[in-house]
Amino acid sequence: MASLPVLNQPPRRSGALLDNLARRMRLHAESVLKPLGLRPRHLVALTVLRDRDGSTQQALATTLMMDRATVVGLLNDLEADALIERLRSPEDRRRHIVQLTDRGARRLAKAEFALAGVEDEVLAPLDARQRATLYELLLLAASGTVPDCDPGDHSPEPTC
Amino acid sequence: MASLPVLNQPPRRSGALLDNLARRMRLHAESVLKPLGLRPRHLVALTVLRDRDGSTQQALATTLMMDRATVVGLLNDLEADALIERLRSPEDRRRHIVQLTDRGARRLAKAEFALAGVEDEVLAPLDARQRATLYELLLLAASGTVPDCDPGDHSPEPTC
């Protein structure tokens, strides 16, 4: 043991703050999303689908850590709006392959664009670089991967 | 506009990821917190109180962005367990000053310690430094200071 003098402090878990921040974001997001026919839950699914397109529903449930039944309901909503498609897998015809449609991608982009104000309000104390860092940390934590390391990389360490 | 070539990409809002991550954390945290007689919502309040001890309930509601009535319920739970105290403010005896008790601080530390496993699971892809960064960003965003706004201002427009 060499150099970690951080034993006296309480651990300072992020869970609670995460909870609070998510609630606040959600609260404001709802009204912004409503004109687009979306609810926060849908945005979660779409966001994941953008990076994990062509997933099985099962795989989706695993990534999202959600019950299968819940995912089904989610996808029903999205499919009813033609934002995603369900295709039968050729290899195993029990499976459904979930595909983001063009319409879905466009809607997602539109929603994210519309959410600028919400983020500005909730993440007000954070400057642009801090927000970028936050996003990267969240993405890393959520999916374990950084899809494409873009040039605007502000992460504190060279993960990519 | 000088050096950021990031205009073609979708905005990549953090909201959805925040939502998902918070849900996952919460899901695991519930079972860990139950033996301690706490629920996630309580931990949120305690965590904020650690940094904003001696706040008015109104101030608490503002920082947490919660309805006053909801905060009352929260504090009722905590006070029933002697984790916080409500003291009348000497200056304005209408107000209640919320104070974290020793018991409350100890309970919070205990809870955070117990949540180590949960965070390890949910934030697995993040190393210690990244987690620290995440916590700092979350805390900054959460307790983000409405200092210039005079306390009497409840108007819906964020003019300040």
Place this chain on the structure above:
DNA sequence: TAATTGGTTTGTGTAGCGCCAACGATTTAT
């Protein structure tokens, strides 16, 4: 005295989700 404010209680409504059970369709194991 009247109006306002901080906190409290109660009730109504909603969103989101976990969990379980049952079912068709399909695949795999025996």
Place this chain on the structure above:
DNA sequence: ATAAATCGTTGGCGCTACACAAACCAATTA
């Protein structure tokens, strides 16, 4: 061929958490 397991689907039950509104007391301010 028959049985078992798997994927998606539907429906139902229950729970947490919260917003919102109304009405109230106590204390402060006009």
